[in-house]
Amino acid sequence: MIVKAASCQLRIDVTDVAGNRARAAEAVTEAARRGARLVVLPELACSGYVFTGPEEARERAEPADGRTVTDWCALSAEYGLVLVGGFCELGEDGHVYNSAVLVDAGEPRAVYRKVHLWDAEKDVFRPGVARPPVVATSVGRVAVMICYDAEFPEWHRLAAQAGAQIIALPTNWPDEGRPPGERPLEVVRVQAGAAANRVFVVAADRCGTERGVSWVGGSAIVGPDGFPLAGPVADPCPELLLADLDPARADRKDLNPRNHVFTDRRPDLY
């Protein structure tokens, strides 16, 4: 089975939620028109990211059956696709989470709450308490993690060991500079995570300077060998990346007849 996957790099503006919603919907529609059956949107795709503080984040927060997820379920149903995107979640426990939802066939199948929080997120969000979900969908087994989570090799490993064929990675990668000619290290980490575990990774980054923060714009779709299938964009402009994936490739963890990325591990020594 070949699945066309899309990574939507969007311009997002924390002062224009309605515009963010519209741009996300347009990107999903365009991805669907071009044949995508798995579409990944950035982290906090509708709310924006650079909040003035916890109060603003809480104002933007929505329950998991709120407007953002409802909209995305409608798009998923209309186009028959799996959609993963980040949203600012108001939990039933009253806490605010940096979350991502996976919807399939018009239904939310999993909400993941970001565990590893970056910088001022620690003032704004409650960290998640669960491992990345791995959901059996119409396009294969898809895991969800968010941005800084991907800097922890343990997280890729757990998702892959739980059976993920594809890791969907909504991100907002702040641009902290890099030496000339170097690929963003966020992309390097995604490549290494894919290769170490022989999984696909679909990373959707954002663009659009927000309250003084600019972004890498490093969206990429990476194969189980660690090489990009599409992207990295490495340019902070809107972009739609598309790539054809065979999820079953991610079930083959062997590197050659003698090496296998899981069975060669030495958990007795780790």
Place this chain on the structure above:
Amino acid sequence: MIVKAASCQLRIDVTDVAGNRARAAEAVTEAARRGARLVVLPELACSGYVFTGPEEARERAEPADGRTVTDWCALSAEYGLVLVGGFCELGEDGHVYNSAVLVDAGEPRAVYRKVHLWDAEKDVFRPGVARPPVVATSVGRVAVMICYDAEFPEWHRLAAQAGAQIIALPTNWPDEGRPPGERPLEVVRVQAGAAANRVFVVAADRCGTERGVSWVGGSAIVGPDGFPLAGPVADPCPELLLADLDPARADRKDLNPRNHVFTDRRPDLY
């Protein structure tokens, strides 16, 4: 303290042990002449790699006080440097190991036996049973691992958590091809391992086609931010890479005042 580190990418030939020894000694001498105080040589730097089988490897194997280590101790003493290189070890238990020695001030300080064995190595070598050693040397705390070990993010993590500031990585990276314009994935993994743990990595690869196997020639010296300080060579020719390192940089595991690569980990979930 600034330490000049050297990675010696050497032409190695399994049919010319004497020549391999001479080239290794010349490279160390040249590195010393140029001010290096830490010198890393490739995996199996004197024996060669592509053995006809276990018998040939056993013929080449030397005890940890054999010719290779003795030579390297002499070079270490003469030039006052820390030297790490790979050798084919005949253990006191009679088994053959793919090992690397760290010598400092003319004395062997640690012998590491490769744990994660690649392909036909499984026919030839006994796997090691210990974690990478971390040795307090005159140039900082140096860990030793070998080649395929570095494909396991767990191994970088363990070395860094045990206090390593610099990971010395003798390698023989067989060239399995890559898409045009792509950096070798072996280098990508080294970059990710360095960045995930905020350590330096000094990787010394080999060159010289051997019994039909060619090599990446991807030697690199990478900083704690994951970007190369020297290399990657990405060319299968002899090369001497030099870079000035401040080992203390690797003690700072913070990414900003709110993020820290170790304390942000969630071992309760791993």
